[in-house]
Amino acid sequence: MNIILVSNSTTKTRNIPLPFALLGIGLLSLLPALLLWVLIVPHGMHQHKEAPLHPYFAHAGEQVHIDALAQQLGEIGAKVLRLDALGARLSSLAGLKGSDADVLPPGQGGPMVDARTMSGPELAYRIDALAQSIALNSDKLSMLEAMLLQQRLKASTLPSTMPTDVAYNSSSYGWRVDPFSGKVAFHEGLDFVAGTGTPVYASAAGIVTAAEQTPDYGRIVKINHGAGLETRYAHASQLLVKAGDRVERGQMIARVGSTGRSTGAHLHFEVRLNGAALDPRKFLQSAK
Missing domain, CATH: 2.70.70.10 (Glucose Permease (Domain IIA))
Incomplete structure (x- = not known):
């Protein structure tokens, strides 16, 4: 079967085999889908380029690492609170007032360096090192507290107070x-x-x-x-x-x-x- 096309200007006819006609109709039917792809896909790619994810967090499975880091930060926060309480007890044992026990932050400086973003594994390593340092200092302060308590106990049990108000x-x-x-x-x-x-x-x-x-x-x-x-x-x-x-x-x-x-x-x-x-x-x- 053929399709006959007639031109008004030339009154000529042209025979088109049916298979080619079907192909043309198929292409015309795909045209809206192609236009939709041209409009949407580049827009999505553009948004993706505007907010790229770090390769370490690029996959959904990396959420597990994020949760682990958040838990470590929570544990560090709790340890810092315990250190603050321990520091307050040590200040009290040492007879320091609040203002005497305050420690000013050390001076810092140096040349300007380019900032860079730490990778996930590097950030996890830094957090773990900080947690270990806090734990070590907590142990040292606990030992110091025990020593101060022992000294205070010895001082309180040393008979150095006059047994009566009469000095003679x-x-x-x-x-x-x-x-x-x-x-x-x-x-x-x-x-x-x-x-x-x-x-x-x-x-x-x-x-x-x-x-x-x-x-x-x-x-x-x-x-x-x-x-x-x-x-x-x-x-x-x-x-x-x-x-x-x-x-x-x-x-x-x-x-x-x-x-x-x-x-x-x-x-x-x-x-x-x-x-x-x-x-x-x-x-x-x-x-x-």
Whole structure:
């Protein structure tokens, strides 16, 4: 079968085989689709060029890496908050005020260099290195906190506070003439002359091991400060604590009296290490 085309101007006819006619009609039917492709595809390609994705994040599967980095950043933020809290505790232990503990950022400078975008793997490596550095510094600060706490504990249990408000002592540590026998004898403490009822204070924090009446010491309080260190407060008129009590430095534990082997109202104060008497003045002077 043929298709006959007639020209008005020349009144001539032209035979076109059917297969070629079908081909022409097919091309005409594809023309709208071709126009649509020409209009849309370049526009999409243009938008793609305007906002290119980094090759590391170009595939949908890389979302897993982004989520992992976000989680690492969250963990680092939590560690920084813990470091801030630890720094505040260290400042408090060191006796620093808020303004004293503030650290100004260090000065920085240098020549201008061209900026570049880090790749995903490089960014992940930097984040991991930062997290390790924070963890290491956190461990160091924790050790420093433990050392400061230990020093504060030692300071609080060192008998350096005056056991009474009276500074004068009538009999010092060392050899003296015993007021009862008249013979030379070693005096193992300090005697503070004070009126009956004058407050007696714990020279340091500790645990009361005895609050009792004895023939020589009269009413006495013994406080264990740890590491073999002990203080004794003798000849009291009244005991205000009992064995097992936890006392703080400066806490009132008794009142001055003249009980036991005593010639008058006073406080007899001793410091002992593993049972051996030490000169209390060396401890009291350390507080000055």
